[in-house]
Amino acid sequence: MSTRAQQYDAEVLRREQLSEHLVRLTLGGAGLADFRSTGIPDEWVGLVVPGQFQSRYYTVRSWEGAEMVLDVVVHEVGLVTEWARRDVVGETVTITEPKGSFDLPAGAQWLILVGDLTAMPAMARIAESVDLRTHVIAEVPDELPGYLPSGAHVTWLRPVDGRSRLAPVVEGLDWPEGDGYFWMAGESAQMRAIRKHLMRERRLPSSAYDVMGYWRGGQRQPRAVDPGPIWRAGQAAGKSDEQIWAEYDEARDAHG
Numbered sequence: 730m731s732t733r734a735q736q737y738d739a740e741v742l743r744r745e746q747l748s749e750h751l752v753r754l755t756l757g758g759a760g761l762a763d764f765r766s767t768g769i770p771d772e773w774v775g776l777v778v779p780g781q782f783q784s785r786y787y788t789v790r791s792w793e794g795a796e797m798v799l800d801v802v803v804h805e806v807g808l809v810t811e812w813a814r815r816d817v818v819g820e821t822v823t824i825t826e827p828k829g830s831f832d833l834p835a836g837a838q839w840l841i842l843v844g845d846l847t848a849m850p851a852m853a854r855i856a857e858s859v860d861l862r863t864h865v866i867a868e869v870p871d872e873l874p875g876y877l878p879s880g881a882h883v884t885w886l887r888p889v890d891g892r893s894r895l896a897p898v899v900e901g902l903d904w905p906e907g908d909g910y911f912w913m914a915g916e917s918a919q920m921r922a923i924r925k926h927l928m929r930e931r932r933l934p935s936s937a938y939d940v941m942g943y944w945r946g947g948q949r950q951p952r953a954v955d956p957g958p959i960w961r962a963g964q965a966a967g968k969s970d971e972q973i974w975a976e977y978d979e980a981r982d983a984h985g
């Protein structure tokens with residue numbers, strides 16, 4: 730039996746500039762017809778753009794009517810960034826198998842979502858999918874009216890001089906009473922700081938939070954670490970999401 734991960738060819742049907750740094754791509758076509766969503770609301774796929782071999786990871790903002798929406802952050806430089814800046818309608822990309830990590834414990838009474846612009850697609854989809862008191866802390870450089878569902882309580886923050894201050898914000902949070910779930914994604918160094926805070930100061934069990942490094946500041950090395958094999962090996966070994974992502978960050982540090 731082949732162990733090769735499933736891949737899908739998808740056509741870019743539409744491209745829409747949602748804000749200065751966020752581009753919405755709607756993908757579809759016959760190649761995506763067999764795609765099956767995991768249903769996990771922070772679900773992501775690998776995206777390989779034309780002429781490239783390396784993939785980058787993007788959240789499935791929605792999968793409806795055999796159309797997949799990805800909201801792509803266009804930052805200063807980058808493989809997907811430079812591709813997504815231009816009119817890419819009609820081009821064919823490759824999408825890899827979907828995976829998800831969000832795992833709301835039964836009985837959670839509240840949800841806190843924290844992230845930068847790259848986490849907005851996941852935070853929007855998560856907030857839409859849960860029926861729970863939800864506080865979103867969004868650190869974004871753009872105005873994004875209506876991007877998050879109206880039921881969520883949102884704290885908007887701006888990066889200062891292009892730098893994230895999500896870690897100190899979370900360290901100073903007033904936590905709600907009772908059991909809940911904390912989900913956070915963004916630049917890896919901020920995420921490492923927060924994992925330590927949650928483990929050492931707040932002493933949360935790993936089932937109560939999910940913290941993922943979505944991108945790494947500084948120069949990307951030629952051979953970046955692919956989270957796919959680390960994810961699969963970790964799942965097969967029965968590790969928690971938190972352990973898997975911590976190992977992913979360590980592997981990236983070792984190679985960076």
Ligand SMILES: Cc1cc2nc3c(=O)[nH]c(=O)nc-3n(C[C@H](O)[C@H](O)[C@H](O)COP(=O)(O)OP(=O)(O)OC[C@H]3O[C@@H](n4cnc5c(N)ncnc54)[C@H](O)[C@@H]3O)c2cc1C
Binds near residue numbers: 787788851943
């Ligand atoms: C599970 C998961 C889900 C993700 N979901 C999304 C999503 O829905 N939308 C989205 O836009 N991104 C998402 N990301 C993040 C995205 O994969 C990275 O930002 C990726 O590096 C972008 O690729 P690129 O080709 O544009 O830049 P790269 O070629 O990877 O990087 C080029 C340079 O840009 C820097 N860089 C990379 N990303 C950023 C950034 N966001 N801001 C500033 N500098 C950056 C790098 O440090 C590097 O120096 C997700 C990541 C993961 C792991």
